[in-house]
Amino acid sequence: MTEKFSVQRYLRGLKFPFCPGCGNYTVANSFLRGVHELGYGDLAGFVFCSGIGCAAWIPSPYFLADSIHTPHGRSIPVATGVKLFRPELKVVVFGGDGDLAGIGLSHLIHAARRNVDIKVIMVNNMVYGMTGGQVAPTTPFGTVTSTTPYKSFERPIDAVRLVASAGANYAARWTTAHQEQLKESVKKALETPGFCFIETVSQCPTAFGRRAGFKNVAEMLRWFKQNSIPREEAEKMPPEMLEGKIVVGEFAYGKAPTLSENIRQMVVEARKAYA
Amino acid sequence: MIIICWLDKIYVVVCFSNSFYLEGKGMRDLLASGTYFWQGNEACAYGAVVAGCRFFAGYPITPSSEIAEHLSRLLPLVDGVFIQMEDELASINAIIGASWAGAKAMTATSGPGFSLMQESIGYAFMTETPCVIVNVQRAGPSTGQATKAAQGDVMQARWGTHGDHSAIVLSPNSVQEMFEQTIRAFNLAEKYRVPVVVLADEVMGHMREKIHIPPLEKIEVINRKTPSKGEDVFFGLKEVAPMPAVGKGFNVAVTGSTHDERGVRFTADPEVHRRLVTNLVKKIEDNKDDIIEVEAYNLEDCEVAVVCFGCTSRTVYEAVEEAEKKGVNVGYLRLKTLWPFPAETVRRLAEHVEKIIVPEMNLKQIFYEVERAACGKAEVVSVNKIGGGEMIFPEELLEEVVP
Numbered sequence: 054m055t056e057k058f059s060v061q062r063y064l065r066g067l068k069f070p071f072c073p074g075c076g077n078y079t080v081a082n083s084f085l086r087g088v089h090e091l092g093y094g095d096l097a098g099f100v101f102c103s104g105i106g107c108a109a110w111i112p113s114p115y116f117l118a119d120s121i122h123t124p125h126g127r128s129i130p131v132a133t134g135v136k137l138f139r140p141e142l143k144v145v146v147f148g149g150d151g152d153l154a155g156i157g158l159s160h161l162i163h164a165a166r167r168n169v170d171i172k173v174i175m176v177n178n179m180v181y182g183m184t185g186g187q188v189a190p191t192t193p194f195g196t197v198t199s200t201t202p203y204k205s206f207e208r209p210i211d212a213v214r215l216v217a218s219a220g221a222n223y224a225a226r227w228t229t230a231h232q233e234q235l236k237e238s239v240k241k242a243l244e245t246p247g248f249c250f251i252e253t254v255s256q257c258p259t260a261f262g263r264r265a266g267f268k269n270v271a272e273m274l275r276w277f278k279q280n281s282i283p284r285e286e287a288e289k290m291p292p293e294m295l296e297g298k299i300v301v302g303e304f305a306y307g308k309a310p311t312l313s314e315n316i317r318q319m320v321v322e323a324r325k326a327y328a
Numbered sequence: 329m330i331i332i333c334w335l336d337k338i339y340v341v342v343c344f345s346n347s348f349y350l351e352g353k354g355m356r357d358l359l360a361s362g363t364y365f366w367q368g369n370e371a372c373a374y375g376a377v378v379a380g381c382r383f384f385a386g387y388p389i390t391p392s393s394e395i396a397e398h399l400s401r402l403l404p405l406v407d408g409v410f411i412q413m414e415d416e417l418a419s420i421n422a423i424i425g426a427s428w429a430g431a432k433a434m435t436a437t438s439g440p441g442f443s444l445m446q447e448s449i450g451y452a453f454m455t456e457t458p459c460v461i462v463n464v465q466r467a468g469p470s471t472g473q474a475t476k477a478a479q480g481d482v483m484q485a486r487w488g489t490h491g492d493h494s495a496i497v498l499s500p501n502s503v504q505e506m507f508e509q510t511i512r513a514f515n516l517a518e519k520y521r522v523p524v525v526v527l528a529d530e531v532m533g534h535m536r537e538k539i540h541i542p543p544l545e546k547i548e549v550i551n552r553k554t555p556s557k558g559e560d561v562f563f564g565l566k567e568v569a570p571m572p573a574v575g576k577g578f579n580v581a582v583t584g585s586t587h588d589e590r591g592v593r594f595t596a597d598p599e600v601h602r603r604l605v606t607n608l609v610k611k612i613e614d615n616k617d618d619i620i621e622v623e624a625y626n627l628e629d630c631e632v633a634v635v636c637f638g639c640t641s642r643t644v645y646e647a648v649e650e651a652e653k654k655g656v657n658v659g660y661l662r663l664k665t666l667w668p669f670p671a672e673t674v675r676r677l678a679e680h681v682e683k684i685i686v687p688e689m690n691l692k693q694i695f696y697e698v699e700r701a702a703c704g705k706a707e708v709v710s711v712n713k714i715g716g717g718e719m720i721f722p723e724e725l726l727e728e729v730v731p
Contacts, residue, residue, distance in 0.1 A: 067592070097577060098575060100429075100574045100575060102425070113581060113583060113593075114592055117579055118579055119574035119575060119578070119581075119582075120580075120581050121425065121428055122581070122582060122583035123424070123451070123584065124421065124447050124451050126417075127417060127421040127448065130385075130418035130421035130422045130425065131422065131424055132425060133411070133413075133418075133422050133425065134383065134385065134421065134422035134423060134424065134427075134428075134429065134431075135428060135574060137383070137409045137422075137426065138430065139573075139574070141575070142429070142575045159414055159415065160417075160418055319404065320404045323404045324404070
């Protein structure tokens with residue numbers, strides 16, 4: 054803790070591939086700051102799993118750690134396999150909204166239901182960025198994207214509430230304009246046993262902002278700030294006033310036993326019965 | 329010599345390079361050597377545990393579910409993990425994760441689930457992740473006839489995933505072989521760092537018959553080669569590269585994208601892709617002699633030969649006996665390894681027989697492979713049957729064997 058934070062000590066030294074102004078830099082930075090403030094001098098003992106998409110490239114292979122870059126949407130099952138066989142490891146998943154709330158959504162819900170002790174950081178840029186800006190399950194209603202050239206006509210998913218109601222021990226949402234809160238959430242997630250989920254609404258100036266009518270990254274971040282409403286306040290507001298708003302804050306904070314604990318308990322009882 | 333704790337008892341494991349033999353009583357508490365009357369799926373589950381499988385993730389599907397049921401009982405007793413996942417995609421990916429965590433890992437499924445797993449079977453091939461996939465075949469395509477035997481996944485097992493690749497696919501034809509080939513599948517998976525498919529069928533999965541379990545110390549079990557401290561080349565070598573487990577300080581980067589020998593992604597470099605994929609394919613194709621196993625009967629002298637595999641070969645045994653009584657000089661070649669295909673053996677066979685008969689419970693999937701290998705030197709005839717799990721009857725085969 055006394056040592057000065059240096060992002061480099063956690064990185065391999067390869068150049069990140071993200072566009073200028075990408076929110077992934079902020080997410081990576083906030084995560085590593087959280088790790089640093091918890092006193093981890095390196096990432097030994099961490100395993101990072103990530104699927105396909107820009108956000109999945111945050112740890113793989115840039116973090117100086119073990120990383121498994123999985124098929125699209127399957128980072129959570131891979132992480133579950135790692136964690137169940139090696140409960141002593143800290144398993145963290147990075148992924149985008151398409152990866153985790155689109156193609157991989159059922160794994161997200163089931164992991165929360167199982168309360169498997171993994172930490173999931175979802176970078177929600179509201180669009181399929183890597184493939185060129187197609188509409189995503191998280192795209193706000195009425196947004197122009199490359200596959201909704203007139204406007205999007207589906208309601209977006211609220212991943213944080215979904216995960217919270219599925220039984221996660223911790224669930225929070227911030228935006229890239231909330232770096233400090235994001236970092237604090239990372240610390241909480243790493244310290245809380247069980248399934249922890251942090252959604253970060255993030256800017257993709259290249260594939261989202263450009264078509265959605267934002268002039269630059271600063272304008273997107275301003276939009277995040279002006280549109281964010283703390284959960285406590287939002288709960289007092291009528292639903293129509295929350296249209297198009299980003300509700301931020303913590304949505305779940307539980308102490309339910311983790312999947313590994315429940316398995317261990319089952320095994321102890323099973324062996325007694327067998328012996 | 330390593331001492332490991334297992335079921336609160338002490339076991340001595342004697343290591344001979346990559347293979348080791350288990351000694352001790354504990355596993356015998358679960359499985360004493362002797363004769364049993366088992367269902368094939370049960371034999372498969374025991375085979376997995378004997379081979380060292382300590383992680384199973386699966387999703388229920390007929391006719392494979394008993395494998396999961398038996399392992400859900402066995403694995404918690406041997407410090408293993410059993411988990412039923414939300415679907416087959418999760419199942420195969422969980423075993424991939426567990427394999428990188430250091431486990432010998434397996435899943436079991438049938439046709440529809442096998443189709444869902446294909447993308448990640450390719451991932452396991454590309455990332456050189458040892459794992460075993462048991463496919464207890466049923467009649468497809470699609471939901472088909474869920475409880476009925478078929479052999480229609482022969483080509484899916486070979487070519488199911490996209491891109492260039494090679495495959496190791498084993499084909500058991502008895503409850504005994506459900507046990508033995510499951511062990512062999514783990515050994516090959518660990519030795520070559522590849523996903524290995526045990527392509528069983530509903531008959532093998534559900535049939536009950538006598539099985540002999542040898543003393544466990546007589547069973548060869550192969551473990552993966554792991555790197556020494558300081559090594560950092562883990563992928564894409566002509567020989568099998570050592571495989572580190574995560575959490576051991578190697579900072580290994582695993583990716584299904586094209587990567588160099590250190591695991592760093594190269595998404596556009598033509599040479600890196602060529603080198604990687606060629607080496608991954610060669611790793612299997614150059615070791616065909618070690619991988620391929622066949623059962624041969626009277627092949628050197630016969631005039632008529634039958635090439636068969638899986639449940640259909642049980643018909644062949646009877647038909648050949650009948651044909652011999654009728655004075656026909658007949659032999660058979662049973663493919664215990666379907667892929668890599670023993671093309672050289674079939675080619676030599678075609679040089680001296682008049683006719684090769686290929687019975688299978690699909691519409692000519694291995695037939696064309698046999699025909700290709702025979703190079704027109706012998707007449708290749710198909711006897712096939714699909715639907716209702718109905719076997720090819722010995723009489724139906726005899727019609728072709730005895731003209």
